Amino acid sequence: MRKMIALVGATVLALSGCSVKDDAPDGGGGARQITFLTFETPNLTPQYWDAAIKRVTDQHPDIAVKRIVSPTQDRTAYAKQLLQSGQFPDVLIAVSPAGFAEAGELYAWSDKELENFLFPGNGAVNGKIYQLPANTQTIPVTYYNKDLFASAGIGAPPTTYQELLDAAAKLKAKNITPLVTGGVHDSVGPLVAGIWATDVYAKNPEWMKQRRAGTVKFCDPDPRKALGKVADLAAKGYVDRTSVARDYAAAQQAFLDGKGAMYAMGNWLAGALDGADKPKFAVGQFTWPGDADNRTVPAFTGGGLLVSAKSKNIEAARKFALAFQLDKTNLDNSAVADGLFPAIKGYAPPAGVGPAYRAGYDLYAKALAAKTVVPAFNFEAGGDAPLPGVGAKIDASVVDLITGKKTMEQVCAFLDSEWAKG
Amino acid sequence: MAVDRAPRRVGARVGHFAGFAGPGLTVYAGFVLVPILISAGYSLTNYNPFNPPTRYVGLANYRLLFTDEAFLTSLRVTTILTVIVVVTPNVAGLAIAVLLDRRGWLYNALRSVFFVPMVLSSVVVSIVWTRLLDNEGPINQALRAVGVDRPPGWLSDPDYALYSLGAILSWQLLGFCVVVYLAGLQGIPVELLEAAEMDGAGPGRRFWHVSWPLLAPALTINTVVLMISAFKVFDHVQVITRGGPGEGTTATIAFVVLRTAFEENRGGIASAQAVVMLTIIAAASAVALKLLRRREVEL
Numbered sequence: 001m002r003k004m005i006a007l008v009g010a011t012v013l014a015l016s017g018c019s020v021k022d023d024a025p026d027g028g029g030g031a032r033q034i035t036f037l038t039f040e041t042p043n044l045t046p047q048y049w050d051a052a053i054k055r056v057t058d059q060h061p062d063i064a065v066k067r068i069v070s071p072t073q074d075r076t077a078y079a080k081q082l083l084q085s086g087q088f089p090d091v092l093i094a095v096s097p098a099g100f101a102e103a104g105e106l107y108a109w110s111d112k113e114l115e116n117f118l119f120p121g122n123g124a125v126n127g128k129i130y131q132l133p134a135n136t137q138t139i140p141v142t143y144y145n146k147d148l149f150a151s152a153g154i155g156a157p158p159t160t161y162q163e164l165l166d167a168a169a170k171l172k173a174k175n176i177t178p179l180v181t182g183g184v185h186d187s188v189g190p191l192v193a194g195i196w197a198t199d200v201y202a203k204n205p206e207w208m209k210q211r212r213a214g215t216v217k218f219c220d221p222d223p224r225k226a227l228g229k230v231a232d233l234a235a236k237g238y239v240d241r242t243s244v245a246r247d248y249a250a251a252q253q254a255f256l257d258g259k260g261a262m263y264a265m266g267n268w269l270a271g272a273l274d275g276a277d278k279p280k281f282a283v284g285q286f287t288w289p290g291d292a293d294n295r296t297v298p299a300f301t302g303g304g305l306l307v308s309a310k311s312k313n314i315e316a317a318r319k320f321a322l323a324f325q326l327d328k329t330n331l332d333n334s335a336v337a338d339g340l341f342p343a344i345k346g347y348a349p350p351a352g353v354g355p356a357y358r359a360g361y362d363l364y365a366k367a368l369a370a371k372t373v374v375p376a377f378n379f380e381a382g383g384d385a386p387l388p389g390v391g392a393k394i395d396a397s398v399v400d401l402i403t404g405k406k407t408m409e410q411v412c413a414f415l416d417s418e419w420a421k422g
Numbered sequence: 423m424a425v426d427r428a429p430r431r432v433g434a435r436v437g438h439f440a441g442f443a444g445p446g447l448t449v450y451a452g453f454v455l456v457p458i459l460i461s462a463g464y465s466l467t468n469y470n471p472f473n474p475p476t477r478y479v480g481l482a483n484y485r486l487l488f489t490d491e492a493f494l495t496s497l498r499v500t501t502i503l504t505v506i507v508v509v510t511p512n513v514a515g516l517a518i519a520v521l522l523d524r525r526g527w528l529y530n531a532l533r534s535v536f537f538v539p540m541v542l543s544s545v546v547v548s549i550v551w552t553r554l555l556d557n558e559g560p561i562n563q564a565l566r567a568v569g570v571d572r573p574p575g576w577l578s579d580p581d582y583a584l585y586s587l588g589a590i591l592s593w594q595l596l597g598f599c600v601v602v603y604l605a606g607l608q609g610i611p612v613e614l615l616e617a618a619e620m621d622g623a624g625p626g627r628r629f630w631h632v633s634w635p636l637l638a639p640a641l642t643i644n645t646v647v648l649m650i651s652a653f654k655v656f657d658h659v660q661v662i663t664r665g666g667p668g669e670g671t672t673a674t675i676a677f678v679v680l681r682t683a684f685e686e687n688r689g690g691i692a693s694a695q696a697v698v699m700l701t702i703i704a705a706a707s708a709v710a711l712k713l714l715r716r717r718e719v720e721l
Contacts (some may be wrong), residue, residue, distance in 0.1 A: 081684045084471055099687060103472040183578065183667055242575035244555045244667045388472065389686030393669065400668035407578045414669070417491075421686075 001406040013400040031064040032316035033324050034090035036218040037079060039070040042249055043271040043338045052330045056323045063316045065091075073186050073248055074392075094303045096381050099388040101125040107307040107314065116326055118343040123302040123381035131381055132325050135306030138297055140190035140264035140363050143273070146282040148176050148261040157286035159294045161198070161229075168238040171261045179233065180260030182251030183244030185395045189378055191239075191264040191396050193228060194288030197298035199226040202290060202300035205374050208384050211419070218419070219412040227401060227408045234402040241358070244399045264288060266379075267360040270339035274354020285359050287367070297367035301343050386419075393418045396403035458700065464693035468632060474685045482692035493695060495670040496678040499584060503674060505589030507652035512644050514592070515599025516637075520629070522600065523607045533604065537597035544594065548661035551590045552577065580671045583663055587672050591658060595651060601642045606640030607633065635717070644715040646707050653703045656680065675699045677712065 011409040032324045038049045046069075053065050062382070068089055076096045082088050083105060108128040110412065114120035121327050122133040132348060144157060152171045158164040168178035181188050200207050200222045207223075210216040217223075227303040233239045246254060252272060255263035256279045263269070273283050331342040332350045339357055341364060349361060367373050375384060378394050386394065397415060400406040406414070428540065460528065465483055469476045487493050518536060522529050539547060553577035554561055565573035576586040610633055618628045656676035657664060665673035673681070683692035 077685050080687065084684065084689075099472040103474070134603035184664070189582075242578040245557060245575060389681075389688075392681075392685055394668060396669040399666055400580075403578070403580050403667055405668050405671070414491075421688075 032313040037089040090317040097130040106130040125382040132304030177260035182246035186248040187251035198290030201374035218415040262408035268339040270356040433514040469689035510592035519603035584668035638718040
């Protein structure tokens with residue numbers, strides 16, 4: 001019996017002597033273990049994440065990273081779940097800081113730490129930055145299938161909303177689905193962000209801040225017009241009602257399989273268009289058009305890493321997050337794989353980026369020069385974002401408009417009532 | 423001597439009882455009763471992990487629930503789903519059990535076949551049916567092949583999605599009903615059926631006047647188990663429809679509880695929803711048990 005106890009004791013001692021320390025104070029010897037919440041998409045594969053993490057840990061062997069994967073694209077909801085079950089990760093990526101920041105769960109980056117970022121004030125919550133403003137994404141770019149456009153006799157991409165409707169009518173007449181969508185945030189949200197940009201944000205880029213202040217509402221004329229356009233596109237059959245069953249990956253695949261002519265999507269689609277599995281047809285890009293022109297480009301700068309304010313290894317977490325975010329190879333890979341425009345001072349996309357990336361980047365650069373960049377609705381972060389929980393209601397309401405379950409009036413009233421719940 | 427022994431026997435019995443029941447009671451209290459009490463406590467507060475401090479709000483959360491459109495919709499959705507899930511597997515399960523109540527290797531094999539969905543993970547079942555019911559899935563492909571130009575969007579059309587979900591749940595729970603009814607049928611004394619036959623009763627009358635009354639305990643078990651299963655369904659909704667398409671089309675109470683707690687951060691209200699859900703399940707099960715047991719007969 002004594003031998004058995006000695007054996008168990010020796011095993012416990014041996015195991016406890018392993019090099020990874022998950023709760024040791026900073027400054028001690030051995031690697032500090034941190035947890036890192038990531039998410040996977042067709043563009044951001046497990047191999048992509050593992051290689052990106054390894055590049056940083058190779059530079060900082062004192063940090064060990066345990067990667068956590070969000071089970072769905074809604075990593076913010078998963079982060080909340082982890083927080084409430086006492087398992088909040090040390091580092092997170094592309095999670096909206098709203099709610100977490102106000103509750104004191106996130107570390108506020110200092111001006112010194114933000115000195116390398118192009119837009120260091122983006123996504124602020126009560127004047128502080130909790131998420132590294134790492135990349136700019138244009139949401140949406142409207143991608144179109146040049147072969148299907150040609151077969152419907154459409155010579156050039158639309159530059160006004162009426163031209164878009166005319167093109168959709170020609171496509172539908174040829175039995176081609178004009179617009180590919182899905183039913184979840186990342187697949188239907190970009191379409192709405194495009195419409196919202198031209199009808200709401202182009203006139204009032206401060207709309208979301210004013211909604212938070214209670215001075216504007218969803219039932220005001222401009223948002224009603226935007227929501228009405230969504231319902232109208234569905235009513236005319238330009239958006240397939242049954243497509244709302246698609247998730248993000250299925251919607252992307254539908255476009256890549258040629259099942260529709262246009263796809264309003266974040267510029268990260270460039271990763272798939274320039275990748276090895278690029279579609280067999282030629283793909284063009286245009287900015288979602290407004291009633292008068294197509295100069296307005298919705299974009300979001302943020303999406304970077306966040307650090308838990310209560311991390312046991314906060315120094316390691318901060319060091320890892322900044323190193324991950326500023327590593328040149330990681331930035332280049334994020335540009336190639338996910339079409340991101342790194343918002344880092346002095347950064348230029350690598351020469352090897354594909355034509356789809358380059359075309360999207362040019363559209364953005366042109367709008368930036370013309371000062372026609374506006375926020376991307378329901379993709380904002382921090383104090384610029386909808387209240388916690390309302391973003392999901394917006395997505396669900398858009399699906400209701402597409403399926404015809406609710407009218408525009410019902411949806412705007414519903415969203416205002418949901419907002420009032422706070 | 424006898425006077426001395428009695429208290430010792432009582433003490434020993436109490437000790438034995440505590441020894442055997444203690445561990446189970448401790449686990450039950452720790453993992454069931456205490457969490458329920460904690461949840462009930464939270465339901466009387468404005469608990470929001472993102473918006474401290476937490477304070478006592480009395481019954482305000484409960485009053486809010488009965489004017490909350492999302493919660494009232496979830497009550498309606500759950501009720502419809504429960505009706506589908508209680509009726510369909512019960513009726514189909516009884517019919518299949520009657521057909522399978524025979525001897526032979528084929529019938530034994532078929533019993534296993536019908537029970538297979540029951541042992542599958544609900545997530546696996548949900549993924550399989552999501553693929554089958556996809557707009558471009560095999561079911562719609564087959565419908566197109568036989569000339570249906572625009573087959574239904576089983577999971578994307580708000581008019582169909584809830585019923586599709588009910589059908590999937592019914593399919594998975596069917597095997598349970600078949601097994602319980604088969605056990606009930608095989609427990610009916612052959613003499614009773616033979617006596618009825620000798621009295622001139624045909625198969626229909628034998629079933630209606632002999633088998634059906636004696637299947638009352640099986641009906642009770644199936645109804646109560648199906649009712650509880652349907653009322654607390656979450657995993658199928660999460661995987662197949664995520665409460666959609668759109669707002670609340672297939673959002674059950676359990677789904678809304680989780681969404682309120684983890685997406686909207688309203689822990690106090692979510693706890694109140696959970697308490698209401700527990701109360702409804704307990705009350706509905708008690709009423710069903712009471713009503714169904716009235717028609718059970720002793721042999």
